[in-house]
Amino acid sequence: MPQVIPSFWSLPAEQVLDQLKSSHQGLSRQEAQQRLTQYGANSLKQKRQSSTLLLLLNQFKSPIILILIAAAVLSSFLGDVIDTIIILTIVLISGLLGFWQERGARDAVTKLLALVQVKATVLRDGQSQEISNEEVVPGDIVLLAAGDSIPGDCLILESKDLSVNEAALTGETYPADKLGGVLPNEVGLSQRTNTLYMGTNAISGTAKAVVMQTGKQTEFGKVSERLKLRPPETEFERGLGKFGYFLMEVTLILVVLIFVANVYLQRPVLQSFLFSLALAVGLTPQLLPAIVSVNLARGAKQMAKKQVIVKRLSAIENFGSMNVFCTDKTGTLTEGEVKIHAAVDVEGKESDRVLLYAYLNAASESGYVNPIDAAIRQHKQFDISAYQKLDEVPYDFNRKRLSILLKKDNRNLIVTKGALKAILNVCSTVETGDGKTIDIAMQQDKIQLRAEELGSEGFRVLGVAYRNCVACVSSDDNRNSFSKDDETNMTFLGYLALFDPPKADIADTLKELGQLGVTTKMITGDSRAVAISIIEQVGLPKPKVLTGGELQELSDEALMHRVGKINVFAEVEPNQKERIIIALKKTGNVVGYLGDGINDASALHAADVGISVESSVDVAKEAADIVLMQKDLNVLVEGVKEGRVTFANTLKYVFMATSANFGNMFSMAGISLVLPFLPLLPSQILLTNLLTDFPEMTIATDRVDREMVNKPRRMNITFIRNFMVVFGLLSSVFDYLTFAALLLLLHANSAQFRTGWFMESVISASMIVLVIRTRQSILTSKPGKYLLTATIAIAIVTLLIPYTPVAGLLGFQPLPIEFLLVLAAIVGLYIICAENVKRIFYQHVQS
Numbered sequence: 001m002p003q004v005i006p007s008f009w010s011l012p013a014e015q016v017l018d019q020l021k022s023s024h025q026g027l028s029r030q031e032a033q034q035r036l037t038q039y040g041a042n043s044l045k046q047k048r049q050s051s052t053l054l055l056l057l058n059q060f061k062s063p064i065i066l067i068l069i070a071a072a073v074l075s076s077f078l079g080d081v082i083d084t085i086i087i088l089t090i091v092l093i094s095g096l097l098g099f100w101q102e103r104g105a106r107d108a109v110t111k112l113l114a115l116v117q118v119k120a121t122v123l124r125d126g127q128s129q130e131i132s133n134e135e136v137v138p139g140d141i142v143l144l145a146a147g148d149s150i151p152g153d154c155l156i157l158e159s160k161d162l163s164v165n166e167a168a169l170t171g172e173t174y175p176a177d178k179l180g181g182v183l184p185n186e187v188g189l190s191q192r193t194n195t196l197y198m199g200t201n202a203i204s205g206t207a208k209a210v211v212m213q214t215g216k217q218t219e220f221g222k223v224s225e226r227l228k229l230r231p232p233e234t235e236f237e238r239g240l241g242k243f244g245y246f247l248m249e250v251t252l253i254l255v256v257l258i259f260v261a262n263v264y265l266q267r268p269v270l271q272s273f274l275f276s277l278a279l280a281v282g283l284t285p286q287l288l289p290a291i292v293s294v295n296l297a298r299g300a301k302q303m304a305k306k307q308v309i310v311k312r313l314s315a316i317e318n319f320g321s322m323n324v325f326c327t328d329k330t331g332t333l334t335e336g337e338v339k340i341h342a343a344v345d346v347e348g349k350e351s352d353r354v355l356l357y358a359y360l361n362a363a364s365e366s367g368y369v370n371p372i373d374a375a376i377r378q379h380k381q382f383d384i385s386a387y388q389k390l391d392e393v394p395y396d397f398n399r400k401r402l403s404i405l406l407k408k409d410n411r412n413l414i415v416t417k418g419a420l421k422a423i424l425n426v427c428s429t430v431e432t433g434d435g436k437t438i439d440i441a442m443q444q445d446k447i448q449l450r451a452e453e454l455g456s457e458g459f460r461v462l463g464v465a466y467r468n469c470v471a472c473v474s475s476d477d478n479r480n481s482f483s484k485d486d487e488t489n490m491t492f493l494g495y496l497a498l499f500d501p502p503k504a505d506i507a508d509t510l511k512e513l514g515q516l517g518v519t520t521k522m523i524t525g526d527s528r529a530v531a532i533s534i535i536e537q538v539g540l541p542k543p544k545v546l547t548g549g550e551l552q553e554l555s556d557e558a559l560m561h562r563v564g565k566i567n568v569f570a571e572v573e574p575n576q577k578e579r580i581i582i583a584l585k586k587t588g589n590v591v592g593y594l595g596d597g598i599n600d601a602s603a604l605h606a607a608d609v610g611i612s613v614e615s616s617v618d619v620a621k622e623a624a625d626i627v628l629m630q631k632d633l634n635v636l637v638e639g640v641k642e643g644r645v646t647f648a649n650t651l652k653y654v655f656m657a658t659s660a661n662f663g664n665m666f667s668m669a670g671i672s673l674v675l676p677f678l679p680l681l682p683s684q685i686l687l688t689n690l691l692t693d694f695p696e697m698t699i700a701t702d703r704v705d706r707e708m709v710n711k712p713r714r715m716n717i718t719f720i721r722n723f724m725v726v727f728g729l730l731s732s733v734f735d736y737l738t739f740a741a742l743l744l745l746l747h748a749n750s751a752q753f754r755t756g757w758f759m760e761s762v763i764s765a766s767m768i769v770l771v772i773r774t775r776q777s778i779l780t781s782k783p784g785k786y787l788l789t790a791t792i793a794i795a796i797v798t799l800l801i802p803y804t805p806v807a808g809l810l811g812f813q814p815l816p817i818e819f820l821l822v823l824a825a826i827v828g829l830y831i832i833c834a835e836n837v838k839r840i841f842y843q844h845v846q847s
Helices: 013-020 029-039 052-058 063-077 081-116 219-227 235-264 269-283 288-305 315-321 352-364 371-379 420-424 444-456 506-515 528-538 548-552 556-563 574-586 598-606 618-623 633-657 660-671 682-696 717-745 750-772 785-803 817-844
Strands: 119-124 127-132 141-145 153-165 176-178 201-213 308-310 324-327 339-345 388-393 401-408 411-419 427-431 437-439 460-468 490-499 519-523 545-547 568-570 591-594 609-613 626-628
Touching: 013 153, 013 201, 052 081, 063 081, 141 153, 235 269, 235 660, 269 682, 288 308, 288 315, 288 633, 308 315, 308 633, 315 609, 315 633, 324 574, 339 352, 339 371, 352 371, 352 401, 352 411, 352 460, 352 490, 371 490, 411 420, 411 490, 420 444, 420 460, 420 490, 444 460, 444 490, 444 528, 506 519, 506 528, 506 633, 519 528, 519 574, 528 545, 528 568, 545 548, 548 568, 548 574, 556 574, 574 591, 574 598, 591 598, 598 609, 598 618, 609 618, 626 633, 633 717, 633 750, 660 717, 660 750, 682 750, 682 785, 717 750, 717 817, 750 785, 750 817
Parallel strands: 324 519, 324 591, 427 490, 519 568, 545 568, 591 609, 609 626
Antiparallel strands: 119 127, 119 141, 141 201, 153 176, 153 201, 308 626, 339 490, 388 401, 401 411, 411 460, 427 437, 460 490
């Protein structure tokens, strides 16, 4: 376990480093590797990659399976060794199949997640390098900047205007300012200003800190251990849970009734018990977890080929069900390459002075990296060697400003750049075109009018201001006299007009999203005019705009009534994004949100599907369920389609489990009450269940009809129950027709009855998959090659088993040709009827 240094926040940094056997240059690579081995991975979730044996044993943890194994072993002591071996062999094969499928799914997902690991910047051997957060160990020196996740509980060694969002841990809404120093021993968790906590993230500024605790030893780790935190269930997961409980209830009732009835009919107690348990296995879709895992893992692999990485498999269903998609404009609707259109003074004239001051600000910043500063630096370069940077107050999403303190010719100068409203709020004067300085109140209307003119042309407008500050000085200790409080009584200098052109193919992409039943809504901090201009350029419907100011005046109930009709949210504050997402969800939508910034984390958490991009800041990537390797909506479109394919194929197994399997087992339970012998021996029931599982394991590779992809769909338990009743009854009708044919027409003995019923049951259950896998005709919707091949192969194997040497061991015997012809006719008639019932069913029942 990591070494615990009690109350480390109350100790000097040098003493802490000494006790950790670390230094300002960090650990050596060798020492870090030793500590990783000693302390374990820096993760709140226990790594189970090596627990292959546990995964295998989990295949046999079902109570029904365990009871069946125990009963089979008991029967061996009573002399029925062959049946015991057969039953245990079938159970083992079934378990191995599930294990093989789940291990493959787990390994595939592990490889995908490695592509989007959140990384930390640490010092190793004195050199800065990026490593996975899981590799961070106590004693590591981490370098932090705005947007970074805190990789462990840390003590600050150095900091510069560091502000941290600790809401996930302390519940405090506002960011906490952090700086180095020594605090009293008794200070509370939320007052430890020299301490950083795992699970929080930097909003602004920079820092150098030493890691004190990792993983479950952190404050966040202790909370998660107590609460056993897990992501909320998706609708799909809840639906599967309800479906499982429903089948469990039906299974238990049938098992008890059949066992009691067989005992009452004076059949052997042990054989009756094994028959009842085997029947329960037949009714239970024990491969459902494996099938779901395989389908989702394969879907994740297919999505990865299309540059979409799934972090949480269960989110695939929500991704496919998504009918509202919310996004910012930058980099998704637009090219994401900000360019400078013009730098103008308050008179609207081109101004090199405005551009110079903007360049001084952008070239000197060292905090939050952003494309606007890069665009300013690239637009035109100035010789600023005469200016010396003294200090800066980094940009943050509350102030929406960046200020730089410069020195030239013994004169201190503050240059501030940011959102126009945020700049005007700190200005008391304005510099006119002829260089005069006048009171800003005289120019307020003129300034706003000029900004609106630029905005209406589609330009984003920033403000530039300055102040000569004789009193402003900067010291090298952690008590800088230059701070955001100095952003006052400034002089407004002019505007920067920026533009980010729409992507060339974005109109077609948005149209395709619309055809998939997904409504796109833009949420942006830009002005109303800029937002409307972009929407008109990208071809979205006539914009219906709600601004952040208007949103602020609305109650949650009023917002719910309006949110569905709005397609553009402009001038939105970061904390308003979450309100919009929640309002959309409350009105019955499945909402996806694409965000890549520091201020997007809460909205990503609130959305049904949080979507980020690989280049996002850590906190956005951590909060997301799905990560796009490219910030491109074409990638998103392909991901939505693949998500729906995965969901559709998963439902096919559910339909299978609720139709032929259920019908067959229900029929077998009924006929066992009137026959003088068991319709199938326990080993034969298990073999039937095993063989019908083979085609179903290929469902993940099956083709999906276009109609299943063209609109969002959800897990509908009512629809599944209706499907089960209709197709389960249809299956039972043909089961009893088979019983009648075998007993009354063909006069089969017990062995012939079991053989004939086994063959009809397996072949019809396999063939019916080809029918229920599609809403279309079996003749027009072609199954995937693996599903078709597996179905044909199982039919052939089933026909051959009674004619092989193992037939006698299994209790089968070869059937005359007339038996085979009658059974073939029944299966053929079943397929034809199922096709017609399916057509009628989908005409009258909505999914």
